[in-house]
Amino acid sequence: MKKARKVLSSTAWYDSPLYYDIVYQDYTRPETQFLEAIARKHGPVRMGPLRILEPACGSGRLMESLGRRGHTVHGFDMNRHMLRYARARLAKAKIKGVTKLGRLESFRCKTRTPYDLAHCLVSTFKYILTERGARRHLQLVAQSLRPGGLYVVGLHLTDYQQSVPDHEQWIRQRGGVRVQSDTWSDIPNRQKRTEACRTRMCVREGGKQWKEETHWDFRTYSPGELRKLLKSVPQFSLIACHDFHYDIRRKRKIDNRYGDIVLVLRRNA
Template identity: 40%
Template sequence: MTKLAACYDHPRYWNIAFSDETVPEAEFVNAAALKYCSFPVRKILEPACGGGRQVIELARRGYEVTAFDLNPECVRFTESELRRHRISARTLVADMCQFDFNEKFDLAHCFVNSFRHLLNEQSATAHLRQVASALRPGGLYLLGLHLLPPDAEEFDCERWTIVKGKTRVTTTVRVLEFSRNRRIEVVRFSLKVSTPDRILRASTDHQLRIYRADQLKTLLRRVPEFQILGVFDFCYDIQQPLLLNDDLGDTVLVLRRCE
């Protein structure tokens, strides 16, 4: 049995863990582009792309994708997957709060709570402003995150297994610490990977910022460059817009860069 260090250093398995989400997310990108964007969406930006699940999926669908992550291992893996699939996209190592491109994008997206790695209001605001300045006026930002309604279970634990070929990945997400005052929870992500040859384990404790619906609205008011066009959940049903309120847990915002 080999002990692995950190989940994000193993993007291959992270990608498998979230592979059931990849097509619904990509379909949602298509649907949101058609419904909410007044021009054809061609150029897409993905901050915090991880192992590039969406980079591959959207590049394959014909979009021009630029994607970055703070973790060089994630970027290296994404590049190797692009070569393996013989498709192209631009990838780089960069920080969600500090990036600059000499071009404007039609749409940006960031799914699966990556945004909650930004642990305070300043960095969350800085990120939103950076994305807004990277978008064309009228461009969209699709932002996915879990909200924590006031009556939600705080010390939650979730586990699921995905099998791809001969690889079986079991993911466990367990809340270890929780402070509504500091708006931080510590979440342990654990991967158990079984292949015919061996079993690998990885585990990392991440601090994530907590958001209630009203806290997310307050943050968005600080970034008037964005207007909320639609609110959805992780069913990704573009026909079923929801309300941003305390009934909502899994949340996907469609934000529009104001003209």
């Protein structure tokens, strides 16, 4: 078997969109249903198709799933491999989605009709490494939404008391491809507000097996740090909090009780 290849890059594993897509495939359905339920409950458009923006849309798994349900889907990402993959899947599904190159911290939204809903799940928001960048991102999303429009952001909160690296594993299969993904998050650095993360992907395909490692930093957020950031963006009001169970009946607060949080932000008029 080939030795693990070390890749010192923040997004190297995103250069293989199919494998990423396989790892996250089971989340697509509950996330899609959750986003629709949130829009029905809190959004400016309770019935009918929505205009949806996905910052850092990746492989387009949610764009396809929401597009198949009749919504208009627009997304951007900084990784060209992901965008190519997302475009191909939308074309195959005959969905007229728009995918563009752009960064979370500085994207330009040129659409004439503002969005009803935007979403950024699975901790992607934590790729923005500075407070200024995070604030700018929220402001840009707010500008692209109509008044009353919603931004749903899912992220893992930081426990600064954590004394050992956190480890999560996914093993998923599609067709003849098996992917095992192990992700470790190191003990957070409170001063720098970063946590070093590492994903090792082990892929088995066509009788071959190989491993690839990606290293990156995430920005850390304690409940207090997250509340402070949200306070600094008056364009949004926090209207509900949930968790990665994606159950609209299961509510929570921004607190230490459970790491995974989903924020529902409403653009103020």
